[in-house]
Structures are given as C-alpha cells and as structure tokens.
Amino acid sequence: MLSGYxxxxxxxxxxxxxxxxxxxxxxxxAGADVTVIDSMVSGCGANWCNLAQVRNDxxxxxxxIGSTDQFARVLKGVDVVFNLAGEISHSRSMEDPERDLAxxxxxxxxxxxxxxxxxxxxxxxxxxxxxxxxxxxxxPVDERHPIRPLDFNGVHKHAAAQYHQLLTRRGxxxxxxxxxxxxxxxxxxxxxxHQGFLGVYFRMALEGKPILVYGEGEQLRDPVHVEDVLxxxxxxxxxxxxxxxxxxxxxxxxxxxxxxxxxxxxxxRGSQALHVPFPEELRSIDIGSYYSDTLRAQRELGWMPxxxxxxxxxxxxxYFSEHSKHYLEPATHLSVPEMETLRHVKTLRASSVx
Amino acid sequence: MLSGYxxxxxxxxxxxxxxxxxxxxxxxxAGADVTVIDSMVSGCGANWCNLAQVRNDxxxxxxxIGSTDQFARVLKGVDVVFNLAGEISHSRSMEDPERDLAxxxxxxxxxxxxxxxxxxxxxxxxxxxxxxxxxxxxxPVDERHPIRPLDFNGVHKHAAAQYHQLLTRRGxxxxxxxxxxxxxxxxxxxxxxHQGFLGVYFRMALEGKPILVYGEGEQLRDPVHVEDVLxxxxxxxxxxxxxxxxxxxxxxxxxxxxxxxxxxxxxxRGSQALHVPFPEELRSIDIGSYYSDTLRAQRELGWMPxxxxxxxxxxxxxYFSEHSKHYLEPATHLSVPEMETLRHVKTLRASSVx
Numbered sequence: 001m002l003s004g005y006x007x008x009x010x011x012x013x014x015x016x017x018x019x020x021x022x023x024x025x026x027x028x029x030a031g032a033d034v035t036v037i038d039s040m041v042s043g044c045g046a047n048w049c050n051l052a053q054v055r056n057d058x059x060x061x062x063x064x065i066g067s068t069d070q071f072a073r074v075l076k077g078v079d080v081v082f083n084l085a086g087e088i089s090h091s092r093s094m095e096d097p098e099r100d101l102a103x104x105x106x107x108x109x110x111x112x113x114x115x116x117x118x119x120x121x122x123x124x125x126x127x128x129x130x131x132x133x134x135x136x137x138x139x140p141v142d143e144r145h146p147i148r149p150l151d152f153n154g155v156h157k158h159a160a161a162q163y164h165q166l167l168t169r170r171g172x173x174x175x176x177x178x179x180x181x182x183x184x185x186x187x188x189x190x191x192x193x194h195q196g197f198l199g200v201y202f203r204m205a206l207e208g209k210p211i212l213v214y215g216e217g218e219q220l221r222d223p224v225h226v227e228d229v230l231x232x233x234x235x236x237x238x239x240x241x242x243x244x245x246x247x248x249x250x251x252x253x254x255x256x257x258x259x260x261x262x263x264x265x266x267x268x269r270g271s272q273a274l275h276v277p278f279p280e281e282l283r284s285i286d287i288g289s290y291y292s293d294t295l296r297a298q299r300e301l302g303w304m305p306x307x308x309x310x311x312x313x314x315x316x317x318x319y320f321s322e323h324s325k326h327y328l329e330p331a332t333h334l335s336v337p338e339m340e341t342l343r344h345v346k347t348l349r350a351s352s353v354x
Numbered sequence: 355m356l357s358g359y360x361x362x363x364x365x366x367x368x369x370x371x372x373x374x375x376x377x378x379x380x381x382x383x384a385g386a387d388v389t390v391i392d393s394m395v396s397g398c399g400a401n402w403c404n405l406a407q408v409r410n411d412x413x414x415x416x417x418x419i420g421s422t423d424q425f426a427r428v429l430k431g432v433d434v435v436f437n438l439a440g441e442i443s444h445s446r447s448m449e450d451p452e453r454d455l456a457x458x459x460x461x462x463x464x465x466x467x468x469x470x471x472x473x474x475x476x477x478x479x480x481x482x483x484x485x486x487x488x489x490x491x492x493x494p495v496d497e498r499h500p501i502r503p504l505d506f507n508g509v510h511k512h513a514a515a516q517y518h519q520l521l522t523r524r525g526x527x528x529x530x531x532x533x534x535x536x537x538x539x540x541x542x543x544x545x546x547x548h549q550g551f552l553g554v555y556f557r558m559a560l561e562g563k564p565i566l567v568y569g570e571g572e573q574l575r576d577p578v579h580v581e582d583v584l585x586x587x588x589x590x591x592x593x594x595x596x597x598x599x600x601x602x603x604x605x606x607x608x609x610x611x612x613x614x615x616x617x618x619x620x621x622x623r624g625s626q627a628l629h630v631p632f633p634e635e636l637r638s639i640d641i642g643s644y645y646s647d648t649l650r651a652q653r654e655l656g657w658m659p660x661x662x663x664x665x666x667x668x669x670x671x672x673y674f675s676e677h678s679k680h681y682l683e684p685a686t687h688l689s690v691p692e693m694e695t696l697r698h699v700k701t702l703r704a705s706s707v708x
Contacts, residue, residue: 097463101459101463105459109452109506113451147516149520150520150523162503162509162512163509169638284525
C-alpha cells in the first residue's frame with residue numbers, strides 16, 4: 001500500500017495529535033510530501049513531541065482548519081487529505097457543547113468548502129467515530145446500524161461526516177469516512193482525562209496506580225491498535241472508486257473493560273484493576289457494549305486488524321515508558337530549550353504560507 | 355384534541371412564520387396562553403400579518419431562539435414548546451451553509467439547553483423535515499429510512515433533531531420530532547423564491563403567470579395541508595409517552611409535480627403549467643420522488659391527513675386572493691400606519707421580559 005504515496009502531496013489535519021502524528025510519520029516514511037495542519041487547541045491532544053522523529057521532514061501549519069485563509073495555498077495541488085482534526089471527548093462535549101460544535105462541525109464545514117474550492121475532486125479520508133451509533137441494537141455493529149448518538153460529540157462528528165458524504169454525492173470531493181472504534185497505541189494523549197478510558201488506563205499503569213474500572217466492567221469494546229488504523233487510512237487514501245464510503249474500523253477482539261484493564265495492569269509494574277461505582281455523570285452517555293463488524297472494510301479495502309491486544313498493549317507501554325516525560329505531563333507551551341530541539345520542524349503560520 | 359390546551363402556557367418558536375402562525379392561531383382558539391418567539395430573520399418567512407387575527411391574544415417576542423437571555427423568564431412554567439423556528443430553504447443552504455448552520459443548529463442548541471435549564475422535562479415538538487432522507491431507497495418512505503441529506507439544510511436540521519433525541523434519551527426534555535413533507539396552505543411565504551416549489555407555484559397562479567415545471571415533472575410528492583400538520587403538532591403536544599419519538603407527516607396523495615402544477619393552475623384564473631429545462635444548480639439537490647409512509651403517526655397518534663389536495667389548493671388560493679397585498683409583497687419593515695393596525699400584538703423585546 002505504502003508505495004502509492006511516494007512523492008504525493010498529502011495533508012494531515014490534526015497531525016500533531018495521536019492518530020494524525022502516527023499517520024504523518026508513516027507518510028513521511030512512504031516518501032510523501034507531508035503538511036500537517038493542527039490548531040493545537042488545548043485538550044485535543046496535540047503534542048509537539050509526537051512529530052519529533054520526522055522533524056526535518058514535515059511542514060506544520062499551526063491553524064484551526066476553519067481558518068482556511070492560513071493554508072489555502074497548500075490545498076492547491078494536494079493529492080490526498082487525511083482529515084483527523086477535531087475534539088474526540090464525549091464528556092467534554094456535554095460540558096461545553098458549543099465548543100464541540102465549533103471544533104467538530106463549523107471548522108469542518110469551512111475546511112471542506114475550502115477543499116472544494118482549491119482542490120476539487122480530491123480524496124479526503126475523515127476520522128469519524130463509532131460513537132455515532134449510540135447504544136447498539138445488536139452486536140457486532142455494522143455500518144447500517146441506526147445513528148443515535150448519546151452525546152453532543154456524536155451529533156457534531158456525524159454532521160461533519162454528513163458534510164463529507166454530501167460533497168461526495170455532489171461530485172465536489174471524493175470522501176471516505178472511517179468510523180473508528182477505541183484506538184490506542186504510541187502517541188496517545190494519555191495525560192488528558194477526557195479523551196477516553198484507554199488513555200486513562202495506560203496512564204494509571206505507567207504511574208503504578210490502580211486502574212479504576214467503573215462498575216462491573218462487563219461492557220465489551222474492540223480496542224484497535226493505531227498501526228491497524230493507519231493501515232485503514234492509507235488504504236482509503238488510494239482506494240479507487242470504493243463501492244461504499246463509510247467503513248467501520250475496530251479491533252479483532254471483543255474484550256470487556258475488566259479484561260482490558262487487567263491486560264494493561266498485568267503488562268505494567270505494580271498496577272492493578274480496581275472496581276469502583278459507575279460515576280453518575282457518565283452513566284447517561286455510556287453506550288453499553290460495542291464491537292465493530294468490519295467485514296465491509298475487509299471486503300472492499302482488503303483491510304484486517306492484525307495487532308493482538310496483548311501485543312499492542314506491550315508496544316504502547318514500552319513507548320510511553322521510554323518517552324514518559326513527554327506524555328505524562330507534556331509541555332503545552334514549549335519553553336525555548338525544548339523548542340530548540342524541535343527547531344527543524346518547519347512551522348509555518350499564516351504570513352509564511354499564503 | 356384541542357380541549358387539552360385550555361389555560362396551558364405554550365411557546366411557538368417561529369410563530370410569525372407559515373406553520374407557526376397557523377399553529378399559534380389554533381392554540382389561541384383552544385384557550386392556550388400563547389407566546390411566540392420569532393427572530394424575523396430575513397428570508398425565513400416571518401410575516402406580521404400572519405398573526406393579525408389574534409393580535410390581541412398572543413405575546414410576540416422578537417428574538418433569535420439562540421438569544422435565550424431575552425426570554426428565559428417565559429420558559430419557566432411553560433407546558434408545551436412547539437419548536438418551528440428555522441430556515442427551510444435547501445437552495446439557500448447551499449449558497450450560504452454557515453448561515454444555515456447558525457440558524458438551524460447553533461440557535462437550536464442554545465434554545466434547547468435553555469429549555470433544559472428553565473423548563474426541564476417539558477414536551478417539545480420539533481418541526482423536522484423529510485429532506486433528511488435524501489434520495490429514497492423505496493417508496494413510500496418510513497421513519498427507518500437511512501438519513502442521507504442532499505443539502506446542508508438537511509444536515510443541519512438533522513443535527514437539531516438529534517439534539518432533541520439526545521436530550522430526550524437523557525431525560526432532560528421530552529421531545530417529539532415531526533418529519534414534515536411539503537406543507538402548503540394559508541400564510542405560506544409565497545413571496546420567497548427559496549422556500550420550496552409549492553409557494554412558487556401558488557404565487558405564479560395568483561399572478562396569472564405560467565407555473566414553471568422543471569423537466570418532465572414526473573417526480574412524486576405528497577403535499578400536506580397545513581390544517582393536517584397542525585393536527586399532528588397538537589396531538590404531539592399532549593401525547594402521553596409515545597412509543598416512538600419521530601413521525602413522518604405527509605399528505606394522503608402521491609402526486610407528480612406536473613399534476614400539482616396543473617391542479618394549482620386550474621384552480622386559478624389564467625395560469626397554466628409550463629415545462630422548462632431542469633436548472634443545473636438544482637439538479638444535485640433534487641431528491642427525486644418522495645412520499646411518506648405515515649402509518650406510525652396513524653397508529654400512535656391517531657393522526658390521519660384529511661384534506662384532499664384539490665380542496666386544499668382552493669382554500670389556499672382563496673386566502674391568498676383575499677390577502678394578496680400581504681403575501682405577494684409583504685412589508686419586511688412595517689411602516690408606522692401599518693404597525694398601528696397591529697398595535698395590539700403584544701410585542702416584547704428583551705427589556706420587558708427578563
């Protein structure tokens with residue numbers, strides 16, 4: 001697959017974040033000309049250290065994707081847009097729905113309209129979420145499941161996905177939407193309490209603290225390692241005229257939260273799973289059990305999740321242990337000496353681009 | 355049904371518009387204490403003359419529904435909210451999607467959060483649209499049909515509908531969503547070219563001009579008279595614990611655009627249907643044929659469309675003929691003498707309410 005990116009101009013929105021940075025790194029390795037657009041909005045997971053290893057080889061534009069004047073020139077001539085910018089926190093969307101609407105819907109609208117103007121017909125691969133399904137009717141959940149989000153984040157991410165679909169139906173852009181399950185792996189924003197239980201579990205494990213499982217922890221999830229997710233994005237970036245435009249992407253194993261916590265705890269030193277009462281404020285947005293039916297992606301993209309959870313956990317913990325200072329308490333505003341070590345990252349702001 | 359509204363405090367958002375004003379009038383007649391909230395945003399169909407006959411009996415607050423400070427006091431103690439505010443124009447949403455997002459999604463978000471705060475648990479009946487279905491998979495279309503809007507208006511109205519559903523699932527509000535087909539009747543904003551083909555057909559008929567049918571006009575629609583739609587709103591306002599929360603509301607007859615044009619032309623003096631090529635800019639948002647499966651509303655609300663199209667057209671044309679000066683070219687800003695005739699409408703602005 002990766003051979004398809006040699007010399008290609010690609011954009012990764014949200015490319016300083018967890019999945020986006022991993023994707024940018026793979027694209028650099030595949031010989032692509034990579035531009036990252038990232039707003040570095042507080043709480044969304046951007047971390048300069050995520051791109052440290054490709055600091056010489058990516059162009060980073062610090063801009064909200066809705067501030068399209070700041071990067072219009074880069075859109076011209078782009079081959080593929082990987083569109084991962086956004087806020088993924090369900091709980092934060094309940095606390096501040098307007099912030100979530102602005103980040104996930106309004107900015108996406110502006111961004112896509114700019115794509116339509118400057119790079120019409122371009123393939124755009126959007127990072128959607130399984131959260132749009134809400135509580136499932138039956139398991140596993142396939143792409144035809146009703147859309148009944150339980151939180152504002154699900155509503156707003158779904159509206160953004162519908163923009164992608166609408167512009168594709170009109171022939172303005174050529175979009176594919178992934179509905180991602182719980183993704184984990186190196187470069188996760190494990191310092192952020194709002195970004196999902198997996199990051200919190202990893203942080204507790206790294207700190208040698210108990211991993212708190214809410215209630216019995218019997219709900220199922222299909223955690224998917226970021227390497228598998230990257231494979232899906234990369235396949236979608238080059239897939240020719242796919243029959244469908246929406247694909248579930250999840251792991252191969254359906255595991256209970258209890259099992260997930262125990263696996264992470266047992267791979268760490270001194271952590272253990274501990275059951276505590278389910279917090280009231282989270283009960284109403286809990287989706288119950290979920291795991292993906294990914295048959296469509298297998299059939300149409302030739303994609304299969306390959307990383308076993310136990311292996312993936314070991315890999316992630318090894319990464320975070322090695323780079324713990326950058327992930328347990330990452331610098332939100334880099335000081336001068338730290339900035340110095342990252343000076344080769346070609347950071348562009350408005351004036352130097354457009 | 356109407357007996358359920360005696361002495362009830364009700365709010366009608368968008369109550370200066372077509373359906374909203376008809377609803378406000380019926381609610382006044384049913385003995386309700388009616389407050390209308392309407393932004394009078396240009397192009398959305400608000401018309402002071404719509405409420406002329408109840409000018410002594412309604413409270414009108416001129417405010418965007420998102421400017422909730424302006425009417426918070428009125429929300430307290432309200433029994434039912436009929437939520438009809440919004441922009442319905444599909445084509446205008448394509449020209450200015452951000453305007454549509456602000457009017458149909460952001461303002462609804464703010465409004466519903468204010469309802470949750472000031473009148474938790476209240477029944478809210480939302481005017482959704484059949485446009486969310488996009489091009490149908492099969493006819494008639496029931497409520498389980500996939501949501502695949504073909505224009506930004508459909509995306510934004512659907513996001514607002516999902517807010518209603520989400521807040522209902524959480525127990526914050528008690529909402530019902532109607533997916534309205536093409537509604538017609540007295541008080542339509544027939545002077546606005548963007549508000550759908552039926553209004554345009556009526557205007558042409560009144561002006562004795564040819565009714566332009568795009569292409570062959572073979573696409574089916576199920577126009578529904580506003581009296582039938584009011585019946586659905588009023589039933590939903592008092593329905594106890596309905597099994598479903600989403601109901602299609604459409605007419606009893608599936609008619610082609612050609613037939614619709616001919617019926618309207620033949621009820622008028624000197625107008626006739628004339629076929630012209632389909633405008634390119636509308637082709638991509640044309641949903642093809644549509645008519646509603648309204649069985650769910652029949653079973654759960656006891657609702658049935660009762661007005662035959664031919665009768666409804668005669669009724670509407672009679673109304674518009676009688677009041678033509680207020681509908682063919684309604685005053686957007688009322689001059690003093692005109693305002694005088696409406697002086698009894700209790701118009702309140704921010705300062706006098708909160």
